[in-house]
Amino acid sequence: MNWLSNKLSAGPSNESPSWQWFYRLGSPRWFYLRSGQWLPWLSLAALLVLATGLVWGLAFAPEDAKQGNSFRIIYIHVPAAFLAQSGYFIMAIAGAIGLIWKMKISYMVMKAAAPIGALLTFVALFTGAVWGKPTWGAYWVWDARITSMLILLFLYAGVMALQYAYHSVDAASKASAILALVGTVNIPIINKSVDWWYTLHQPATIKLTSAPSMHMDMFMPLLVMIVGFYLFYAVALILHTRNEILRRERKTSWVRELVTAKAGG
Amino acid sequence: MYFDNFAALINMDGHGVYVWTSVAVTLATMLWLVIAPLISQRGLLKEVSRDIQRQQNRDLAAKKTSNHEESN
Numbered sequence: 425m426n427w428l429s430n431k432l433s434a435g436p437s438n439e440s441p442s443w444q445w446f447y448r449l450g451s452p453r454w455f456y457l458r459s460g461q462w463l464p465w466l467s468l469a470a471l472l473v474l475a476t477g478l479v480w481g482l483a484f485a486p487e488d489a490k491q492g493n494s495f496r497i498i499y500i501h502v503p504a505a506f507l508a509q510s511g512y513f514i515m516a517i518a519g520a521i522g523l524i525w526k527m528k529i530s531y532m533v534m535k536a537a538a539p540i541g542a543l544l545t546f547v548a549l550f551t552g553a554v555w556g557k558p559t560w561g562a563y564w565v566w567d568a569r570i571t572s573m574l575i576l577l578f579l580y581a582g583v584m585a586l587q588y589a590y591h592s593v594d595a596a597s598k599a600s601a602i603l604a605l606v607g608t609v610n611i612p613i614i615n616k617s618v619d620w621w622y623t624l625h626q627p628a629t630i631k632l633t634s635a636p637s638m639h640m641d642m643f644m645p646l647l648v649m650i651v652g653f654y655l656f657y658a659v660a661l662i663l664h665t666r667n668e669i670l671r672r673e674r675k676t677s678w679v680r681e682l683v684t685a686k687a688g689g
Numbered sequence: 690m691y692f693d694n695f696a697a698l699i700n701m702d703g704h705g706v707y708v709w710t711s712v713a714v715t716l717a718t719m720l721w722l723v724i725a726p727l728i729s730q731r732g733l734l735k736e737v738s739r740d741i742q743r744q745q746n747r748d749l750a751a752k753k754t755s756n757h758e759e760s761n
Contacts, residue, residue, distance in 0.1 A: 467723075482708070483690050483698055493701035496708050500715045540722055547718050551711040558707055656719060663726040670733040674740070683737045 450527045452669045453678045459662045466662070470655035477648035485642050497555040499646055502629060503653035505548035508576060509611055511541035511657060515583065516608045519601030529665075531597040532672065534604065535587055536664030540657065542580035549573055560624050568617035569625040572610060579607040593672070 481499030488495035515537035521530040552570065553563040564570070583600045590596035618627045629646070630636050636643045673679050692698040699705050 478712070482712070483692065486691055487702075492704055494704040494707050496701070496704075497711045500711055504715065543718050543722055547715050550714055554707050554711045558704055660719075660722045660726075663723060663730075667726050667730050667733060670730065670737070674733065674737050679737055680741055683734055684741060686734070687738060 450525075450529050452529050452532070452673055453676075455529055456666055456669050456682075459666060463659065463662060466655060466659050470652060470659050473648060473655055474652035477645050477652050481645035481649060485645050486639070488642075491559055494555060494558040495642075497551050498629070499649050501548060501551040501555060502646060503649045504544050504551065505573070506650055507653045507657050508541055508545040508548050508573070509614060510654075511537055511544060511661075512576060512579070512604075512608065512611060514661070515541060515580075516601075516604040519597075519604040522597060523601050523605075528672075529669075531601070532668040533661065533665050534583075534597070534601060536661055536668050538580050538583045538587070538600075540660045540664060542577060542584065544657075545573060545577045545580060549577065556624075565624055567623040567625060568621035569614065569623055572614040572617050575610055576607075576614065579603070579610060582607075 477499065482496055485496070485499075487493050515534050518530045518534040518537060521527055522534060549570070552573075556565070557563050583604050586600045586603055587596050590599065615628075617623065618625050627637070629638055629643075638646075670679065690698070692701075699709070701708055
């Protein structure tokens with residue numbers, strides 16, 4: 425019984441092995457060193473998968489019966505839009521973890537995710553506009569899908585702006601996290617906009633609950649591109665997070681040791 | 690390949706302008722998302738090593754003056 429009471433009184437301590445990974449992940453030093461080992465492999469994988477998907481989609485997939493070759497824009501438009509929304513969730517969840525567990529690293533991930541998501545949203549809007557011209561006859565229409573994506577861009581911009589609106593890093597992180605969480609309301613609106621409103625935008629090509637509405641020869645490269653974009657997103661997020669770590673921890677001994685070791689070796 | 694030749698791949702029956710513009714802007718943005726943090730990382734690491742250098746110089750200077758005072 426003695427061991428049990430010892431265990432109970434100790435509670436969920438740092439030494440508890442099942443929680444160790446969580447605390448380690450929360451350590452900026454651990455993340456910085458470990459992610460440095462992941463980066464070359466992740467980058468290589470992202471490059472290979474993206475190159476495969478792009479060549480497959482642009483040069484080998486058959487053309488669309490109605491839209492002709494302009495439909496090939498789907499191979500960058502859909503993955504970019506996908507990641508713009510997934511990236512928003514990642515940013516909001518990182519913000520929530522920061523608010524709940526006061527984990528420093530997760531605020532850094534949140535801050536890093538904002539500019540990446542903003543640029544991917546821009547890519548989705550831009551490629552959508554260019555695709556719109558030959559398909560709808562207009563670069564821009566104020567329809568539900570496009571407008572809600574524009575709001576997503578503004579939400580990202582808001583999270584970025586709030587980071588610089590406070591003198592205290594902690595206050596800025598909290599405010600950004602709250603805005604990010606509130607903004608998640610927009611994500612289901614984006615998703616459902618093509619069903620809820622009459623819109624020019626075509627309905628979803630990929631749904632988790634049913635088979636894709638496109639031929640396999642066209643669908644496979646799209647799937648490869650989405651995987652490639654996820655890998656790319658991981659690389660970009662790690663790179664931006666590492667910089668945020670350096671920026672906030674540059675006075676600490678471990679960063680100094682790292683730089684000294686690099687200069688010496 | 691789906692197209693007969695390279696020229697057809699570029700032209701895409703008149704849709705090439707739209708497709709290749711989209712591809713170019715997307716790739717440029719993605720490249721920027723990777724290169725920009727690498728550039729600022731170099732700057733940050735340089736800043737840290739300058740800080741270390743400054744600290745060392747200050748420590749050295751402090752040592753010298755204290756030695757000087759002792760010898761007097």
